[in-house]
Amino acid sequence: MAKIVPFKAVRPARDKVSLVASRSYQSYTQDELESRLDNNPFSFLHIINPGYKYHKDITVKERYTLVKNRYLEFKEDGIFVEDEKPNFYIYKIVNRDGNIFTGIVAAASSEDYKNDIIKKHEDTIEYRENIFKDYLKTVGFNAEPVLLTYPDNEVIANIITEVQKERAEFEFTTHFRDTHYLWLVDNTTSIEQIKKEFESLENIYIADGHHRSASSFLLSEDLKSDNDAHTGNETYNFFMSYLIPESNLKIHEFNRLVKDLNGLTKDAFLIKLDAIFRLENRGPELYIPSRKHHFSMYLDGEFYSLYLRKHNYSLDNPLVALDTQILYKTVLEPILGISDLRNNTRIDYSHGKNDLINIKSKVDKGEYVVGFGLVPISIEEMKAIANAGLTMPPKSTFIEPKLRSGITIYEF
Numbered sequence: 001m002a003k004i005v006p007f008k009a010v011r012p013a014r015d016k017v018s019l020v021a022s023r024s025y026q027s028y029t030q031d032e033l034e035s036r037l038d039n040n041p042f043s044f045l046h047i048i049n050p051g052y053k054y055h056k057d058i059t060v061k062e063r064y065t066l067v068k069n070r071y072l073e074f075k076e077d078g079i080f081v082e083d084e085k086p087n088f089y090i091y092k093i094v095n096r097d098g099n100i101f102t103g104i105v106a107a108a109s110s111e112d113y114k115n116d117i118i119k120k121h122e123d124t125i126e127y128r129e130n131i132f133k134d135y136l137k138t139v140g141f142n143a144e145p146v147l148l149t150y151p152d153n154e155v156i157a158n159i160i161t162e163v164q165k166e167r168a169e170f171e172f173t174t175h176f177r178d179t180h181y182l183w184l185v186d187n188t189t190s191i192e193q194i195k196k197e198f199e200s201l202e203n204i205y206i207a208d209g210h211h212r213s214a215s216s217f218l219l220s221e222d223l224k225s226d227n228d229a230h231t232g233n234e235t236y237n238f239f240m241s242y243l244i245p246e247s248n249l250k251i252h253e254f255n256r257l258v259k260d261l262n263g264l265t266k267d268a269f270l271i272k273l274d275a276i277f278r279l280e281n282r283g284p285e286l287y288i289p290s291r292k293h294h295f296s297m298y299l300d301g302e303f304y305s306l307y308l309r310k311h312n313y314s315l316d317n318p319l320v321a322l323d324t325q326i327l328y329k330t331v332l333e334p335i336l337g338i339s340d341l342r343n344n345t346r347i348d349y350s351h352g353k354n355d356l357i358n359i360k361s362k363v364d365k366g367e368y369v370v371g372f373g374l375v376p377i378s379i380e381e382m383k384a385i386a387n388a389g390l391t392m393p394p395k396s397t398f399i400e401p402k403l404r405s406g407i408t409i410y411e412f
Helices: 014-020 030-039 050-054 060-076 110-114 126-139 154-163 188-199 210-226 266-274 323-332 355-364 379-387
Strands: 010-012 080-082 088-094 100-109 146-150 170-173 179-185 204-208 238-245 250-252 255-258 277-283 294-299 302-308 347-350 370-373 398-400
Touching: 010 014, 014 170, 050 060, 060 080, 060 126, 088 188, 100 110, 100 154, 110 210, 110 238, 126 210, 146 210, 154 179, 154 188, 179 188, 204 210, 204 379, 210 238, 255 323, 255 355, 266 277, 266 294, 294 355, 347 355, 355 370
Parallel strands: 146 238
Antiparallel strands: 010 080, 088 100, 088 179, 100 238, 146 204, 170 179, 250 398, 255 347, 255 370, 277 302, 294 302, 294 370
16 A cells, blocks of 8 residues: 655746756756856756855755755745645656656655565665765755656546646746646545555555655654654655656666777677677667667677577576676676676766667777667566566666656655
8 A cells, every 4th residue: 555645845936937947966067057057046956056156165064054045045035935735746748759748746655665565676875875864854855756656547547637627837848848737636536536546556666766765764764763753644754756657657778888898809709799699790780679688789880789598598587587687697797897887987878869879979989899789678677676676787777757856845
């Protein structure tokens, strides 16, 4: 039984939402960041980068306090306004490619995270969990929802359709040509129906935001221990989430780039690969893999197809059958000597539209020696990994939608 509840969001004023909303901080180049901070006084970036106001570097503790101060200033100036009562929020994104993502912004239970009702498929790094937990504890709000997915549900889908017949509370288009819409679900009957439908689900799954979920759980444990009057209904017992049906989720592949052949010649490397894969030279023309356990490789101006020789490799659990794990266990670790996928500087990852063209370009320029293309992991594979209590290798999935920060804010 998943506990999903409405909450009182803090939201930008309608006339300022397009100016407030920002992408994740890490996605901006330095020039883009400075341009937005210099020219847009309403950008949420001013809150999460408060040192820019003083033109100086600041300590971590100073930054957390200044983030809180900037946020309170935005509230005092009427840029942010808190809703009067708890709501669910329908959030729709239409991206530049015409893909439509529609889900519900709501509060998910930290207790469900602890009890594995909310399933995970990625490892988290403890120090990152604690850093973000300390950040949340100081600033008192979260502006980036965790992306959760659930099996398609007709009742929820019908409510979402009905709500979208009304005028959207927010509607704006970004420089990326993505259009964003937000509707409030404030009808008591609809709210209770949505809660009931989620309660009927045995599990929901984290699609993106494992560290945010883990940090929110740690925060709830901290604040619970500090509160002698703890009831379980306090806002810190929940974390803001964007819940999207499985059919609406888009999972893209992360491809691999490696800087050298670990001391091997090209021919020696190909011979080693031939023992594991059916290897075929496809020439200089772009080759994109189309099936599970098939890979493309670009090396020395030519593409190769790699088909796994399955009699040499056991596929007896969801993890070992995963293409990112197959590539790791057959090539990256034993042949190229890359054991630590997260920290080894010899390997890099790329994704995006026409990414194999990008891989070809980088190899041709000599930035890398070899690149590998994969097919995307499916939602069924992701769930099987989570259900088995296993975790994927780093950079196994690039998942859409990517949400804007500052459209709905969760306080605790």
